[in-house]
Amino acid sequence: MTKLSSLLLGAAVAFATIGLAQADAQVAGTWKLSTGAADAPCTVTLSADASLTNAGTATSAGDCNGTEVAHWKTVGPSLQLLSGNGELVAWLKPQGDTYQGSRTSDGRKIALAH
Numbered sequence: 001m002t003k004l005s006s007l008l009l010g011a012a013v014a015f016a017t018i019g020l021a022q023a024d025a026q027v028a029g030t031w032k033l034s035t036g037a038a039d040a041p042c043t044v045t046l047s048a049d050a051s052l053t054n055a056g057t058a059t060s061a062g063d064c065n066g067t068e069v070a071h072w073k074t075v076g077p078s079l080q081l082l083s084g085n086g087e088l089v090a091w092l093k094p095q096g097d098t099y100q101g102s103r104t105s106d107g108r109k110i111a112l113a114h
Contacts, residue, residue, distance in 0.1 A: 027074060028056060031112040035065040035103065044112070046072050067103060067110060079112070 028048040032041035042064040049056040055073035058081065070084035079099045081089040090110045092101035099112040 027054075027072065027079060029114070031114060033060070033064050033067060033069070034109075034111045034113070035067045036108050039065045041113075044069060081110075 028046050031044050031046060033044045034041040043061040044064065045059050045061075047056045047059070052073075054075075055071065058069040058072050060069065067081075067089060068083060069081045069089055071082040071086070073080050073082065077094050079092045079094075081092065083089050088104050090101050090103050092099035092110065092112060097114060101110055102108065103110050
């Protein structure tokens with residue numbers, strides 16, 4: 001019975017690790033970031049950092065309507081966007097193929113979409 005328990009524990013750890021790796025793969029890439037309902041989206045690239053788990057850097061092309069993001073990290077299924085000094089810019093929740101939430105500074109709606 002001990003071998004079976006060890007096998008089950010090993011399988012659970014493997015699936016959890018695969019799930020974490022897939023979270024990085026799903027987040028990393030090029031996104032359109034919209035701030036507010038009528039604002040034009042800007043392009044943001046989220047890059048995974050191999051030295052961090054579920055986190056990385058963010059770079060933007062153009063003006064993002066006052067939403068300045070330098071880093072990102074996932075917390076469970078949610079995505080946090082962070083400033084250059086590590087302050088929380090927005091906390092986003094998955095909504096289908098997008099992430100949606102609010103900017104912490106003023107509550108304006110933010111969305112990330114491919």
